[in-house]
Amino acid sequence: MSDAWQTDRLDLTGYLERLGLPAEPPSRAALDALHGAHVRTFTFDNIDVLLDQHPGVGLDALSDKFVQRGRGGYCFEHATVFAAALDRLGYDVERRLGRVGDPATGDVQGRTHMTVEVRLDGERLLCDPGFGMSLLRPAVLADGAVSDQSGWTYRVVRADLGWGLQRLRESGWEHTHTVEELPVLPVDVVMGHHYTSTFPGSHFRTSLMLTRHDQGRHVALTATTLTVRRPGETTEHRALAPGELADWLHALAVPLDAKEEARLLNRVARL
Numbered sequence: 001m002s003d004a005w006q007t008d009r010l011d012l013t014g015y016l017e018r019l020g021l022p023a024e025p026p027s028r029a030a031l032d033a034l035h036g037a038h039v040r041t042f043t044f045d046n047i048d049v050l051l052d053q054h055p056g057v058g059l060d061a062l063s064d065k066f067v068q069r070g071r072g073g074y075c076f077e078h079a080t081v082f083a084a085a086l087d088r089l090g091y092d093v094e095r096r097l098g099r100v101g102d103p104a105t106g107d108v109q110g111r112t113h114m115t116v117e118v119r120l121d122g123e124r125l126l127c128d129p130g131f132g133m134s135l136l137r138p139a140v141l142a143d144g145a146v147s148d149q150s151g152w153t154y155r156v157v158r159a160d161l162g163w164g165l166q167r168l169r170e171s172g173w174e175h176t177h178t179v180e181e182l183p184v185l186p187v188d189v190v191m192g193h194h195y196t197s198t199f200p201g202s203h204f205r206t207s208l209m210l211t212r213h214d215q216g217r218h219v220a221l222t223a224t225t226l227t228v229r230r231p232g233e234t235t236e237h238r239a240l241a242p243g244e245l246a247d248w249l250h251a252l253a254v255p256l257d258a259k260e261e262a263r264l265l266n267r268v269a270r271l
Helices: 012-019 028-041 059-068 075-089 186-198 244-251 258-269
Strands: 092-102 113-120 123-127 146-149 152-159 162-169 172-180 210-214 217-221 225-229 236-239
Touching: 012 028, 012 059, 012 075, 028 075, 028 113, 028 123, 028 210, 059 075, 075 092, 075 113, 075 123, 075 186, 092 186, 113 172, 217 244, 244 258
Parallel strands: none
Antiparallel strands: 092 113, 092 172, 113 123, 146 152, 152 162, 162 172, 210 217, 217 225, 225 236
């Protein structure tokens, strides 16, 4: 399956240099370090979707975008890059698709979220580098398994066809998404990406989403709002002041050239 995913097209050396990590044999410590470095290095965002310049989910394009330019993206991109790197480093990897939302309320989406499962030392681990509020390190896939993510608490629960991931919030456990155990082929990722990036009603087409784990906090921006989460503290959520979005693009070190930034700010103003 590695050949089908064309993992050789990822610039692995450049990727590891971006993360500031050496190539190491598979281990839980090395995997934790890779996951944490990835989500701190690359933003979760839909910028290229809004700018109608998305390069697709092939590894040639993603290697150029992530490794050469230092840009981020959304789940299909993050998981494809991360899985390719792990594959090349010798990990036992499965790509997985899932549904965002809580099945208990019926508020669920199509299979438009992508994650990575790793089997290591007798454990199954959920890697989720491409979610808006991403895990900082892998979570054990076992019913009721709780993991501390640098002060944020998550829990895995058994669900129909797979596993649910929940985050502990002030009001209790919030079901973020459900990852299914069905086989995933490269064409499934292409189709999911095509829908989320082109369907007029897709929320990736209708609103800015930009998040980053940054210096003990998680920052999330939309076209009009700022949300800052810090472990153990009250969440800050407020409207953006006029012109503040540009300041945050710079503060979060989003690597856009001047023309891209101007186009993005113009596009966001029209949302």
